[in-house]
Amino acid sequence: MNKLIYDFALWVDGHASSTSLHESFYMYNWVESTHVLALMISLGMLFLIDLRMLGFALPGVPASTIARRLSVPMIFGFTVMFATGLLLFYAIPVRTSQSLWFRIKLVLLVAAALNAFLFHRRMLSAPTGWDHQIKAPRNLRVGAALSLLFWALIVVCGRFIAYDWFDCQRDPSPLVGLLAGCLDGQTVF
Amino acid sequence: MPTALPFPRTVSTALLLALGVYFALSEIRIEWYASLRPFFEWMETTAFGRLGKSYGGAFALVQAMHLLSMAVLGGTVLVSDARLMGIVLKNVPINQVLEPCHRLFNCSLSLVVLSGVFMACGVAIKVYYLEVFWYKMLALAMGVLFAYFVRRPLLKPSAEAVPQRLRTLVGVASLMTWFTVAATGRWIGFSG
Numbered sequence: 466m467n468k469l470i471y472d473f474a475l476w477v478d479g480h481a482s483s484t485s486l487h488e489s490f491y492m493y494n495w496v497e498s499t500h501v502l503a504l505m506i507s508l509g510m511l512f513l514i515d516l517r518m519l520g521f522a523l524p525g526v527p528a529s530t531i532a533r534r535l536s537v538p539m540i541f542g543f544t545v546m547f548a549t550g551l552l553l554f555y556a557i558p559v560r561t562s563q564s565l566w567f568r569i570k571l572v573l574l575v576a577a578a579l580n581a582f583l584f585h586r587r588m589l590s591a592p593t594g595w596d597h598q599i600k601a602p603r604n605l606r607v608g609a610a611l612s613l614l615f616w617a618l619i620v621v622c623g624r625f626i627a628y629d630w631f632d633c634q635r636d637p638s639p640l641v642g643l644l645a646g647c648l649d650g651q652t653v654f
Numbered sequence: 655m656p657t658a659l660p661f662p663r664t665v666s667t668a669l670l671l672a673l674g675v676y677f678a679l680s681e682i683r684i685e686w687y688a689s690l691r692p693f694f695e696w697m698e699t700t701a702f703g704r705l706g707k708s709y710g711g712a713f714a715l716v717q718a719m720h721l722l723s724m725a726v727l728g729g730t731v732l733v734s735d736a737r738l739m740g741i742v743l744k745n746v747p748i749n750q751v752l753e754p755c756h757r758l759f760n761c762s763l764s765l766v767v768l769s770g771v772f773m774a775c776g777v778a779i780k781v782y783y784l785e786v787f788w789y790k791m792l793a794l795a796m797g798v799l800f801a802y803f804v805r806r807p808l809l810k811p812s813a814e815a816v817p818q819r820l821r822t823l824v825g826v827a828s829l830m831t832w833f834t835v836a837a838t839g840r841w842i843g844f845s846g
Contacts, residue, residue, distance in 0.1 A: 498840040509729025522758055525750040534742050621718040628710055
């Protein structure tokens with residue numbers, strides 16, 4: 466599996482546009498800045514929804530109204546964030562695919578998506594009458610708390626990708642090497 | 655009997671900003687800038703500075719906290735300004751959105767400033783020479799002044815009483831200011 470990922474990353478890395486994007490100071494930084502600014506929009510909206518469910522924000526506004534109205538800018542932010550995230554991967558495919566933090570981030574992203582799906586389903590099936598209460602029902606509060614936790618960890622992992630502590634070329638421990646997908650004898654990092 | 659000046663806090667803020675522009679364009683700024691260098695050197699010797707310099711992990715964690723608090727701050731600004739402009743939550747009374755958002759704004763701003771000070775201590779001399787750092791500080795000062803001395807006094811009594819055109823203007827100005835704060839902040843990471 467790791468060999469397959471490495472080969473795919475090498476194939477992406479072979480594209481001239483990947484190298485151009487990586488080496489373009491302004492373009493790469495614009496993409497990264499847009500990624501972070503989109504993160505602020507999407508997470509800003511998501512955190513407000515979660516905090517409303519937990520009873521820490523906008524108590525006077527019906528919870529489902531907040532969730533419904535803020536989900537539009539949130540999805541817009543997530544779309545931009547996802548697109549720019551793909552571009553960031555495209556620019557540095559080999560190192561990113563072998564970054565331990567990137568891999569943890571992907572797992573957390575899947576967990577966050579699953580949690581969002583379950584949260585949405587629970588919200589639709591929740592009995593009526595909770596909308597105007599300061600706190601949402603317990604199962605929704607758990608979903609909101611998990612969402613805050615997952616996204617906080619995703620941001621931390623995203624930040625850590627920039628650091629080379631566990632990079633393959635630094636000869637990490639066998640366990641880290643295995644988790645990061647480092648290969649024996651690889652020449653491109 | 656002299657009549658009281660209308661909007662005293664707004665007028666003082668406008669005067670303060672005018673003073674800031676004068677300061678930025680005059681010779682005083684150059685002298686003041688040079689005299690700040692020892693302060694930035696001292697920042698690097700503080701516990702925050704030593705921690706930030708020695709432990710990359712601690713610095714990165716605080717960076718992540720800075721980002722997360724910026725996300726909450728951005729969320730509160732975006733929602734309250736969009737409500738002011740009549741884009742979202744149109745059926746909810748404005749102050750019912752603005753007040754709780756303002757409380758969250760206060761908390762997130764405190765975290766942003768605290769984590770920002772920590773980060774600045776770790777790379778104080780570097781940021782001292784970065785032009786974009788000073789732009790960010792200027793934008794941040796403007797954002798804070800605007801939020802507490804223009805936007806809030808104007809809208810707190812009853813935002814509904816303020817004409818829609820003025821509310822839109824306030825919303826746009828606020829969004830632009832905080833966007834500049836975030837964008838210049840991001841650019842610090844690419845400079846130097």
